[in-house]
Amino acid sequence: MALPAEAQVADDPVLQVRDLSIGFRTPRGPVAALRHVNLDVPRGSIVGVVGESGSGKSSLALAIMGLMAGNAEILGGDIRFSGIDLRRLPPAGLRDLRGRRMTMVFQDPMTSLNPVRAIGRQMIDIQYREQNLSIAQKRGRSADMLRRVGLPDPEQQLDRYCHQFSGGMRQRIAIAMSLLEEPELLIADEPTTALDVTLEAQIIQLLRDLRQEFNTSILFISHNLGVVAELCDYIVVLYAGEVVESGPVREIFYRPAHPYTQALLACDPARLDLVQRELPTIAGDVPNLMRVPTGCVFRPRCPKAFAPCTNVPPPDVALDDVHHARCHLLTDEQDG
Amino acid sequence: MSEIPAGPGFLRLLGQRLRNDPLGLLGLVLVLLVLFCAVFGPSLAPYNPLKLAVLDRFQSPSWTHLFGTDNLGRDVFSRVLAGTRIALGVGGGSIAIALSIGLMLGLVAGYGPRWLDNALLLLFDSVYSFPTVMLGLTVMTLLNPSIGTLVFVIVVIQTPAYSRLIRTATLSIKTSEYILAVRSLGASPPRVLLVHILPNVIGPLFIIASMDIPSVIALEAGLTYLGMGIPPPAPSWGRILQEGFDSIRDAPWIVIAGGIPLIITTLGFTFLGEALRDWLDPRLRRVI
């Protein structure tokens, strides 16, 4: 995804992923989880990664943070964070970046916080790199951050344990922890999936406000189009490990170019114009990534598939500077 | 249409497993060795294990007496071989009996009325709260030591654990839908228990019980060592150890000979048991 002209002048992207491919070694064979993924997060923007289960979005997030499981390996490509090549960084260097310049909020607030350590202690632990601050000062910073995310009575809360908080509050705490060191990039992996709708709205609003306040760039991963539409500036659509379309949010929503994106939007119940008997669906299943189909990965489920789709992988077509999609249909249209 | 590729066949899987698990293979070899000695040992023994030959007492190991002779001139090697039959017989037999009783009690406790369950549980826990050897010693004090009473002791010690296992499994199956379905079709409680519940709870029991073989054999040997097990002159390994211990300074080969079969047997059954359990049902991985 190329950058819009204004962004290129202003700043380097905080995250630049080029041609990233990730595979998993399983007892039954290798799984090609991500293939040739390109992604940019311009400084100060919110980029949404949308995909269904199994599309590889969590793998992408974990790969960027260097937190992949033992049987995962990067097969090729580059990940650059503020110009730093993450693949060439030694583990100590990567660890130094984590929690300080790039942080992550995870999907399930019930299991992603340490259950036997008080919240305050965990927040102080995160600040271990601040040699000049005393424990009391670190506590103060932690309480401040809790207040900013909307927790009442933060001083008291520092001594509580996470099982004493509800799911929504735990997620706020997780966000507070992520922003303690004012990172440049916050990766949010489906932070609202486990929460109900009202809580979801609150968290989204919180992220927006905090982005304003700290100028943190956010990589927001979700399967929920509506949330992504509300929050993000750019969208990347992921299907079965490949980026099938990417571009500014308005472009994607009003002029979706890839059949998958079009189908996704058509399926969204909120967007139905007419009262219909049947909800539209996308027929078929996500392909087995141990045997990636030749040609276009979406072809088995694509209502518009035609001859070249079976054998030739579709090229990445630039519809304009920023809006890209991988589809043979677009080349045809361009040609004639 | 996407397809998950089929895995390798059963025999190949078994071969792979054995290759990957050298300990399991070793266990299998040791167990087979012990079984062989139990079955054929007494026929292959060079001497009569009970025959006294006081003139030959305390001979150190040599080609005529592989493990030497003991304080009464008996050939230790022959005694060790004969002891194999005792160890496996008592051990295997007691566990089999404990299994049967434990199964029945467990089914009753799990399926029967609440008060019965509570009463049985209290009984199990009370027996359970006796440290094993203490319980053995207490009962053997009350009864005259013999093979029968020893088997009785082992059964009493082992049954609570098996009953509890079956009880828990029965409890969880009791409320499942297919049991309700069968009951609504008019099946009587014994039928429900024997035909429908029993087959489903019995599997893990065999695996757990087989892993108790080493500790039961050790218990028999231990109690005999303390004088409260199988009475002399039966050549239980515990007996050999006990007699050898009295002359440990002058004839150390006796205790060494007595300990080796115990080590081989317990290691063999444990390695094999672990390998089988890992293979058949990794969920049973209790950490001993």
Added chain:
Amino acid sequence: MLIYALQRIGLALLICLTSMCLLFAALHVIPGDPVTLMLGSRATPEMRARLQHEMGFDQPVPVQFARFLGRVAEGDLGTDMWTQRGVTTIVLENLPNTLVLIGAALGWAALVGIPLGCYSAIRRNSWIDRLTAILAVGTISIPSFVVAIYALLLFAVELNWFPVIGAGDAGDFGDQIWHLVLPSFAVGLGWVGYLARIVRASMLEVMGEHHIRTARAFGLGEAKIVFHYALRIAILPTVTLLALAIGGLLSSAVFAENIFARPGIGKLIVDAANFRNFPVVQGAVLTTVALFALAMPIADLLVAWLDPRVRSTF
């Protein structure tokens, strides 16, 4: 918290009570009568009558049991037939020795086993991990009395590094430690492997949980994660399992005390059993049952206190 504690201890006492019933019933249910059991078949009628009267066997069974319970409640565990001393006194003389032995055994097992288990979990499939796994299974399955005998043979008889018998001179701490080495080694060896295995399993489970991944995401150092985040959680089930270990330790102590001729509950019971001295056997065994039965609720309470998730529900 208080109610929970009382409930658990109450249950333990109930179990003790049932155990006493069982013992009592066993004594009266066995073929032959208790008097013959204790005196042997060559006792004269006068001796039998005297013993019957002394032990109260001429009373109806329920009365006997009530009297027995009453005496136990007062701390009187009966009278040793041979020496006419109170069983309680005898037990209390011997119990500390056994506790020292068990404590030492568990102590060294924990000191070696827990770090081994931790290391095995962090460096999975390293040679230390594999070696520990094999040795663990091996030492757990080999009977502890065989280990004790071999240790005695090798280190005391052949090499003469350690003493063969006894607990050492009272008052001489160093001598007592010297006498403690081999027995506690023998009793504790199997538990090193046991602890290593459960700590390893527990750690592996905890290290795979999401909150550990979060800690890594915040760039925390591996040492901090292992010791302050993971081990704190992983050690909790270990405490519970250690309570169950008390039973096994007491059993192993019986052998160790016999083999090394150390005074203690184990030796007491075996000697008494060989002489059919039932009151002593009964009293000593009941004491161990009480110890074991109480160890479990105490461990549970300890875990409840250590684990903030449980603590805050009270």
